[in-house]
Amino acid sequence: MRPFRIRLAIIMMVLIGISVIVAGYTMGRVFKNTHITALEQTMVREINLLKATFPFHDASDPTNAETQKYYSERAVELDRLTDSRVTFINKDGTVIGDSESDPNSMDNHLNRQEIKEAVGQNYGQSIRYSATLGQDMLYVALPVNSDQSDMIELPNGKFDGYIRLSMSLEAVDQGLQQGWILMFFTLGLLFLIVALVSYRVARGLTSPIEHITKVAHRITKLDYDARVDVTRNDEIGQLGLAINGMADSLQMQLKTIRDNEALLQSVLANMTGGIIMIDAGQSIALVNREAERMLGIQAERVTGKLYIELKRHYELTRTIEESVALREPMHEEVSVFNPVEKLIRIDGVPMSEDDGAYRGMLFLLQDVTAIRRLESMRSEFVANVSHELKTPVAAVKGFAETLLSGGVQDKETERSFLQIIYDEGDRLNRLIGDILELSKIESKRAPLQCSPVHVHSFFEMVLGTLSKVAEKKEIRLEMNVPEELYIEADEDKMKQIFINLLSNGINYTPEGGRVKLQVTVEHNEDEEEVVFAVSDTGIGIPKKDLPRIFERFYRVDKGRSRNSGGTGLGLSIVKHLVELHHGKLAVESELGMGTSFRVILPLIQDEEI
Incomplete structure (x- = not known):
């Protein structure tokens, strides 16, 4: 309980000090206001006395020198009698007499606070700093009209305006200043004594609290490794232990949340299917990477917006709209274009809280185009x-x-x-x-058995195999192959490739034609490639059929193909064997002019093969 009593004593001292200061300040203000009010009432009585006894002179022309002289002399006399500055002001605000200044050098007083208050009241007053005298002054003004007053006046005397008295507040301020000095000196001495006594106690209390506060600030900035050094067993020590326990709990919970979030993000990012989540407000809440790829969208641009942002995929948007409206599971296949047509299977399920509250719809997108x-x-x-x-x-x-x-x-x-x-x-x-x-x-059950192949000898053997068939049709076989060229490839599969291509050239070339094989080496930035060109002077292939000639059983001229003994699988086999060698296959043809196949194979196969 001792720390509590010390804290209570400090609080009481602070409260007492505040109370004394407030009381002293209040008493000073009351003293000042009371003194000013008394001065104000005295000045009002003096002005009323002047109204009844002062011999007014005709003031209808405020610029008249005689008038200003008369009222200025009277003001000086009254200043000596009342110990106050006296000012006579015409109704239009023109000063016609003053005990301390020349009326001609004074500006119009109609907008002065005391004059404005005197217009609608018995008198007006204001306190302001006088630049002329360099101190605060109390101004009191009363309206005076000699025609409406029972006062003694000179023959033809007429005055309609204001009489203003002003008095310095320097004496009041000096009295207050002395009181404030005495009060603050006493309080300062008292607090100095109290401070010396309570300094060590206060320091002992505030230091651990400051330390705890700094640790709490570090925790609020997500620095969950921050801990309080607990060195005491009182309430502050218990608070430090509580802060440490809270930090331990937050650190564990944050680690769990981060691990779960990282796992969820990893699952979403690596899913082979697209995920789109529409919340209860029909806005897109989640889009994973695969959905971005399928639909050609960017998650940061559509997340938080209505699902109609997917409007360029009409069928998909319509399906989502129906599912969101019904809030029931759905399974459909829709077509999207990005940029080519894809067939997407979309499965939607409603999401709900444990209490059954609807949270939105979750859609799984699967690209089933290839399937x-x-x-x-x-x-x-x-x-x-x-x-x-x-x-x-x-x-x-x-x-x-x-x-x-x-x-x-x-x-x-x-x-x-x-x-x-x-x-x-x-x-x-x-x-x-x-x-x-x-x-x-x-089915990938025919792996490559790569070895160095001498290209010139290889094609001499291939052409020798086909020479008798070519001779029967009087077709000339030509070969332009570098003598010292070697390529790393599967020789048996290469034989299948070129026997198929050369046989097709012979079969679809009329008698007396030509089939030519040309081999060149090309260099690019990554590797060297060998280009095999098989060209003939045959019947050619229509342009509309070129994209499909590598399909299984596809024939340009079915009757001619059967008569030639073809199975319709040769070019499909060639395509797959070229791809197995990591090569490329292209074809160019013109009806009646012939066909040219280009097979491009890497000079050296990758080690992974």
Whole structure:
């Protein structure tokens, strides 16, 4: 309890000191006001006495020198009798006599405070600093009209204006000043004694409180490592322990909040699906990174705004609008354009508090464009495979049934039927082989087995394989390949690439045409690349078909392709094998002029391959 008593004693001393100061100040003000009021009433009585006894002179012309002289002399006489400055003021504010100054040098007094108060009252008064005398003065003025007063006046005497007395407040101020000096000296001595006694006690109390305050300020600025050094067991020590406990609790809670927030942000940022949250006010509360990418928006620009900010995605906005209106789960697929068309699956669920209060809608966006395209490609692939397999199987079955029924007696016809069965079986075998090869490549079950390949020798072997087919059609094969060029690649897969491209060139080039292979090395900033150009003088490919020629089973001229023995999978296999080598594939063609395929492969494959 001792610290409490010390604090109470300090508070009492402060209160006593304040009370004494306030009382002294109040007494000084009362003394001053009372003295001024007494002076004011005395001056009013003196002016009233002047009104009744003063011999007024005609003052109708305030600028008249005789008039000013008369009233100035009388003012001087009255100043000696009343010990006050006397001023005679005409009704229009012109000074016509003053005991201390020349009336001609004095300005108009109509706007002086005491004159304005005297207009509507019995008298007017004001206290202000006199620049002429250099001290505070009390001014009292009364209106005087000699025609309306029972006063003694000179013949033809007429005065209509104001009589003003003024007295210095210097004596009052000096008395107050002496009282203030005495009071402050006494209080100063008293407080000096009290201060010397209480200094150590006050310091002992304020120092730990200041320390606690500084620590509290550091905690408010999120410095949760700040702690109070507790060295005492009283109430202040308990307060320090409480502050430390609060800081420990806040630090733990903030760490938990930050960890949870970081985890949530990481989950949202790395989700493969887009997230959009619409709050109860129909404003966008949250947009994650994937949703930004899908919709081509920026979270900082749309967050906090109404969901209609997504209006350029009409179907999405309409779906969100319906879901927000119904506040029910929904599942739909919509198309958005950013900049190409994408198919987005949107799943919406309403959010609510534990008490059931509605908080908004949460929407999950999934880009299902590739999935739907893959489903379509699979369906198309199955249909194409079924069709491609059915044709040779039907041919084999038909000719075999004819032979088994004994309907063919001619050996030459029988031989031609058997040849057709053989050719269709061979075609069926190649088709199945190509399908299996393409499936293996697409499923990544055909890794590259890279080794240095001597390009010139490699193409001599490839062209040698195809030379007999070219000779039958009288097609000239040309090769322009550097002698000392090596490339790091899978030789078997390279053979598949170029046999397919060169075979197509031979098959679709009329007799007497030309198929040319040219190899060059190009240098760019990152690496060296080898460019393989396979060109022919064949029938060419229409421009509308160029974007699709690498699709499975796509044929520009279906009848011609079948007659040439093609399966429709060759260019698709080429595309996948080139990509497997981290290369690029391009095609240029003009109807009737020929086609040119460009295969660009890195000179050296990356180590990761």
